[in-house]
Every structure is written in structure tokens, then in C-alpha cells.
Amino acid sequence: MSVKYTPVQWNPNKWVYDAVLLAIVAIYISVFLRLGAAEADVSRPIDGAVLRMRAFGTCAFFMLSAILCIGPLARLDDRFLPILYNRRHFGVLTAIVAWTHATYVYNWYFNFSQINRLEALLSSNTAFGQILGFPIEALGVFAFVILLILAATSHDFWLSFLGAPLWKRLHLLIYLAYGALVAHVALGYLQDTENPTFALLFSAAALGVVGLHVAAWQVGRMRSAKGEWVAVCAPGDIAEGRARIVQLGPKERVAIFRYDGNRFSAISNACAHQNGPLGEGRILDGCVTCPWHGFQYRMADGCAPAPFTEKVPTYDLRLEDGQLMVQRHANPPGTAVDPLAVTGMEATP
């Protein structure tokens, strides 16, 4: 929470997360170079530089595929949420792995010439008008530049500086980078390989990313509500201090909290900080507490307690035929709404 920018510091949880990531990369690269390559059925050894660019390049591709799967997995199964947090570390490491791949390519294929390497990179293949033979280097550079931008702006400082909506839009560029990367591989290395193993793994990863996004979108759509007032549940079905989340649209969810025994309030499920799921949070110190970074909001008006400044939209509630109903359209962030007190339920202090 911020009246001024204060980053979350390193902690054991982050160290463990990063250690696991580093171990995955170390396993991938060392197995590729030490075990797998030695088993390849070749007349004469593949050049070391080519092996390394393949090892780091394929590693970066599979890492990026995994990163893009985490979001939909977390939407489909809450247990993946701890992996979602710190995903930025995963992205930065992927950018470093991609950088290593690019360095090997740059210093191998574009070296040993009288033409400047950068000039050679930009001019050695300019067949932009054809599909087969399209300059895959340009696609790779495009994806790489996006990865670098996203890695450079991944820190909480940029999230605070740009604001969550702009930061989020900027980081959606990752999908553009992934598309360019898929084309980079599909129009390059994939065209050269006769053994189908890599093609199958590559296709499985890319289709997995698409499939999980479609599945998460479909589930969200099925959960979407219809009508001006949307039925939530019976008041007693919500546990004290907890929330019931209702999908109002493909990208809009509301969290209806119960507190003080018989009071109910509804606020947006998306935290103003980084769209964390407020409805999965708890009421601590009288405020809804986001499970991702601990940002807090008052139930009555969706405002963070002073001196903090964050606000989230609120929603009107009413009781109809023993069912809680929530208004489909949100109030502006920070709008005060009287809690719905349900008669017949016991109030607690």
C-alpha cells in the first residue's frame, strides 16, 4: 500500500521460488549439453556454439510457454496462485536465457564477416515478402526486445509509476512476443528438423498455452452472470469474514463479504494494486486484505484506510426472496454504500 513507493523486499519465499527456477534452467541446459547432445545420432559433432544456442533458445521458449500457462491455471485452480505471485521473476530469468541464446547467434552466424555484425543482422535476410525464408532473425529480435522491456519494467517501481492498468496493458505485450517467438521457431529451426520430436514438443507447448487460455475463458464465460441484479446465494452460505465471488462478465468479478455476523458489502474482486483476487482474501483489522500483497480496503466504501490512497469499485446489494442480489453495474471506485444488514441473522460485535 502506498502513500509513497515502498517495494516489497526479498524474503525466504522469493528465494525459494527463484532457487527452483534456477534449478530448472540448470537442469535443462546441463542435460541438453552434457547428456542429450552426446546421444544424438550424428556423423560428426554439431558445433558447440550451435548446441548452446539451441539449448538456451529452446529453454527460453519452453519457459515462456510455462509462464503463459500459469495465469489460466491459477484461474482454473486456486492452488496455482502461489506460483502466479513472483511470476515476474520467471519472466526476468526467461529474458536472461533468451539473451544468452541471442548472444550465441549474434556471435556465431553474424561473425567472421567484413560486414558489421549489427548491419549483417539487419541486412543479411530481407525477404519479408515470403513466408518460407521470412527473416526469422527479425522475429527473434522483436520478441527479444519485448522481453527486455517487460523485464526492465517488471519491478514494483514501474507498477507504481505507471499505475496498474497501464502496467498491465504493457505486460500484455508478452502475447505478441510469444506469437513472434512461435513464428521465429516455426519458420526457422522447425523447418530444418526431420526428426519429429522437437516439432511435437513445440506444438504441445504452444497448443497447451492456447488451450489453457481458451479453457479459462470458457469457464469464466460460463460463470458470467446475466440481468441487472444477479443472485449470489443465501446470506448464511457465506462464512463470517469471508467472501463469495461472483463472475459478472468475462473480466469482471465481485466479492461479497460477510462481517459483523449479519452485514454484507460488495466490492470489486480486483485489487487496485495488481488485480489480486480480493475475494480470496480475509478481513483483517476490519479491512479486506488482498492475498497477493496485503493491500487493504474498507468494506463500506472500497477505500484503503488513511493515509493510503487506493480505491476499488463498490456494488449495491439487496435481499430478495432470501437470496443476496448484487447490482450488475459497479459504483465508481471509493463510492460509499451502506452495508446490507440482514434481519434474522445474529449480529456480532
Added chain:
Amino acid sequence: MSAKPDDTPFFIGWATPDRRLWPFLIAVAVMAFVAAFSVSYLVAATQDDPGNGGRMGPVQAVGVLQTQPYPVLHVLQSEQLAVGTTVLLMGQGKNGVQGRADPLDGQIVRVNGVRLNRGELNGIILRGGSNGVMVADGEVEGAMPVTEDLGRWRLTGEICDGNCLAGSMRPGTGLAHRACANLCILGGLPPVFVATDSVGGSEFFLVADADGGPMPDEMLDYTALLIEAEGRVERRGGMNVFLIDAASVELAR
């Protein structure tokens, strides 16, 4: 009536996850380790064979130098190469030797360098300066081989750079290598057409334009691709030369 608080774990992202989630998270981490190991091994172990091209060590040879469309040596005497072999002559890195070879066109020369070989394709990366190629006055008798016209052909295959193809890089062919091949050819290294069928017993063809000169730059859009091309094929010593009619070139897939 009131629902009991459910027992789903609650955690704040930057804090350590609830202990009840640990088994699941540990299982995910273990699966990630296994996946990294398996995928890496499968990708690495199933890489295609880049072929048997490679550097075969130092070589000396005496022969007749022919500079068009690209410098080649018709071997008259060598311990490492059979007499009658025709060898591509290339410079260090991605540099051709046209400048050094042109003044010696048609003469008997001695060359020194590193031998490249891929099947019946031979090349020599010349040493620098006159140490790489020099006039061999009176050492060996010989003459430029007679050019044999093998007729017009429409061939399917791939244009590669002769340097990487013969073994300077492994692999030295394919789309991932396309930019490198173009740089080599732009640097003056000889392009070689690798055909899916052989003509006169050879699947390798030194590429020339329809008039017998160097390959035109517009053909660079077709390197590393499976193409069909039409032109006259000539047998010059131990090497086929494919004089491609640029207008006939089209993608084969």
C-alpha cells in the same frame, strides 16, 4: 444458520504459502524438474545429423586455377587430394578469394590451407596472402580441363554457401542458417546447389548465373529453401556447374 469458514488456505503472496499448500507446490516443483530433464534430453538427443562435412586438416595442392564463376582449383598434384579433383577455394571467415585469384586465372598455382570435405565436395580455406595461393612455375605440367556441356536441366534442391556446407559449420545448411549463408555468399564465398538428384554422378553444383558469372544478389532470396531451378549444367574437371536461369527459379514447397 451460518456457513462455517471454509478451510481453504489463506496466504499473502509475498509471505510463505500456507503449509497445507506445500505438498501441492512441492509436487509442481518436482514435476517441473522432471519435465525440464525429459524435454531437454529429448530435444538434444533427437537433433538431426548435420552431415559428415568438416575440417580435415592442412592441405597443399598444385593445380590449374579457374576463377569464374568462383575460384576453383583443378588438382594436378597433392598428397591429400586425388588428381583430377576440383576444389572450391575460399578465404578465412566469410571472405572469398576472388581478388587474389583473378590475376592468376588459368595459371598453374600452388595453394596452402585447411581442407574441407563433405562427400565428393572439397574445399580449401586458403592461408592469408600469397602463402595461400602462388604461381607454381614449372613444378607440374597441366592444362585447364575441357568444359563438358551436360545439357539443360530442371533441378530441385537448395542453394547453400560452399564454405559452411563443406564443413566450416555443422550444421551449415537449412533455414536457421540462411542469414549466415547469405553473408558468406555476399562475402564472395561460392554458392553450391545441393540437388535432390545427381547429374553426372554428383549432387553438388557450383552456382553461376546464366552467362557463367557469379550468382546475382536477387537469388539470395532463395538460399536455404527447397527450390526448382532451370539452367545449363557443365562439367568442369571434377565439378558440376549449374548456370541457373534466374527467371526460372521457384519454390518447390
